[in-house]
Amino acid sequence: xxxxxxxKNAAGLGLDKASIxxxxxxxxxxxxxxxxxxxxxxxxxxxxxxxxxxSAKLQTLExxxxxxxxxxxxKVDAIKSAIANGQFSVNSEKVAEGLIETVKDLLTSRFA
Numbered sequence: 499x500x501x502x503x504x505x506k507n508a509a510g511l512g513l514d515k516a517s518i519x520x521x522x523x524x525x526x527x528x529x530x531x532x533x534x535x536x537x538x539x540x541x542x543x544x545x546x547x548x549x550x551x552x553s554a555k556l557q558t559l560e561x562x563x564x565x566x567x568x569x570x571x572x573k574v575d576a577i578k579s580a581i582a583n584g585q586f587s588v589n590s591e592k593v594a595e596g597l598i599e600t601v602k603d604l605l606t607s608r609f610a
Contacts, residue, residue, distance in 0.1 A: 580586035 576588060
């Protein structure tokens with residue numbers, strides 16, 4: 499429990515325990531009223547929400563993206579079975595060319 503600095507200072511001023519408790523109760527009550535006022539204002543502010551036309555377009559695009567396949571499931575299944583059977587081979591030259599192209603793209607977009 500945190501000791502309030504005002505209580506420490508009040509003890510040195512000769513205030514009695516009842517006065518200190520009364521002051522603390524008043525502070526707690528004021529804090530509670532302030533919190534209640536904030537929550538009431540936030541409830542009324544959240545009552546009306548208006549979405550922009552751009553938001554509606556984004557929601558439509560999101561629905562379309564979720565509905566479409568991002569990858570070719572047949573190709574993925576074929577690669578999985580080739581890996582499982584030990585028949586999958588990696589063309590290192592093709593991978594290296596792809597990496598070089600990616601780095602070139604990144605460098606040109608960075609300096610553009």
